[in-house]
Amino acid sequence: MTDGADYGGGVRSGRTILKERLRSVLDSREAVAFVHAGPTRDPDLAYCLNADGELEKSAVADAETRSAAVAFDGEQWDRETGDSPSHPGHRLADSLADRFTAGTVLTPAGIPHDAALFLENRGFSLASTDAIARARATKTPAERERIASAQEAASAGMKRAAAVLADAAVEDGRLLVDGATVTVDRLRREIDEAIVAAGGFPAGNTSIDGGSADGEDRHSGGSGSVQAGESVVIRAGEPIVVSVAPRGPERYHGGLSRTFVVAGEGGRERRAHVAVTQALRSSRALLTADSASVTAVEADLEAEIRAFGEDGAVETRVSGVGLEPRERPSAGEETVDVGSVVRLDAAAQLADGAWVRVADLLAKTEEGVNYLAAPSRSLEPRNVLE
Structure with a gap:
């Protein structure tokens, strides 16, 4: 896997970058260790x-059930x-005590209670730091490769959704494939199977917003997903809004949202779709x-949607993506800097309560600002397959 970069032209490993950031925090806080x-x-x-991706993929998968310090x-x-039988936090506290008789140790605020007690019992005082969360806000090229791999799986899932919808026949307002009704659960299974076939893990992040209970008028379409069921x-x-955020083999996530309409009449949803997609283009120009800041990009997304005449509810969200589907930068004055990979979400609500939503991943590097490869944003499912 490619080494990380310092975003200033030199090439250094991800672990070297992490060491330098932690060393600076330790010096400024007069702490003996993180x-x-x-x-x-x-x-x-x-x-x-x-940090350097030196663990084998099998070890990463096994790590889901392991503990470490x-x-x-x-x-x-x-x-x-x-x-081994003893707690890893206990062994680590003993190791540190062999080198330092006392001092301040920096830890994330959420360190488990037992690990904290092991350190305190060996004479260390604890102070919290968000240094790791802040370090994760910028991605090395190796991390971008992992995110791009997960995004390929996300794209595969989205294309499968488009293929199912494109092949559907319309009968009494329902969508049928091979004579069977297309339900939310069926479409989700198809999406998740495509993600797995592409080497990803759905990770419980596949959602479908739209549809209606069998025999009833459509009742949802809000910003949350419909309660799934065969009915x-x-x-x-x-x-129909489809959202995915699969995890790749090395635990990094992708993220996409697309809105599809089968046999639509255009008009209202198409105007909203133009506004939403143009908003994403505008934000790319802003970051170029x-x-x-996250606040500024979110405001730009909304302003662009409003500029197209959308006067209903609007939702915008900007957040980093990596080892979590959403991570820093994700709020307020946190900034989208060189090295960031962020998910941009933009949505506009239609008069009947349905939503038009699009989300993509954008990477900001020294070479420019570009969206990671993803399917067409078209409302028409068939166009996504071309």
Whole structure:
């Protein structure tokens, strides 16, 4: 896997970058070490364990059920895993005590209570830091490759959704494939199977917003997904929002949302769709010009949607993506800087309560600002397959 970069022209490994950031925090806080412990599915701990991607994919998968503890004292990393009877946090505390008689140890605020007690019992005082979460806000090229891989799986799932809808026949307002009604559950299964076939894991993040209970008028379409069931059918002429955020083999996520309409009449949803897609183009231009805060990008998305005459409810959200589907930068004045990979979501509500929503991933690097490869944003499912 390609090494990380310093975003200033030089090439350094992800672990070197992490060491430098932690060393700076330790010096400024006069602390003897940084420590984290817990289940290795914890994103911050996983980041410390695998900053360079040196773990084999099988080891990453096994790590879902393991525990570990890590420490960095400004010069070296210590790692303890749950492979022996004693607690890894206990062994790590003993190791640190062999080098330091006392001092402040920096930890994430959510470190498990037992790990904190092991450190305190060896004479260390604890202070919290968000240094790892802040470090994760910028991605090395190796991390971008992992996100891009997960995005390929997301695209495969979205294309499968488009293929099912494109092949559907319309009968009494329902969509039928091979004579069977297309339901929310059926479409979700098709999407998830395509994600798995592409090497990803759906991770419970596939949602479908739209449809109606069998025999009833459409009743949903809000910003949350419909309660899935075999009786929740997908109907012609109604916007269906499909969202996916699969996890790749190395635990990094992708993210997409698309709105589809089968046998639609155009008009209202098409105007909203133009507004939403143009909003994403505008935000790319904004970030190409300079860094911008999450608040500023979200405001730009909404302003662009409003500029197209949308006066109903509007939803916009900007957040980083990586070891979590949404992570820093994700709020307020946190900025989308060089090295960020962010998910941009934009949605406009139609008069009948349905929504038109689009979301894509955008990477900001020294070379420019570009969306990661993704299917067409067209409302027409067949166009997504071309």
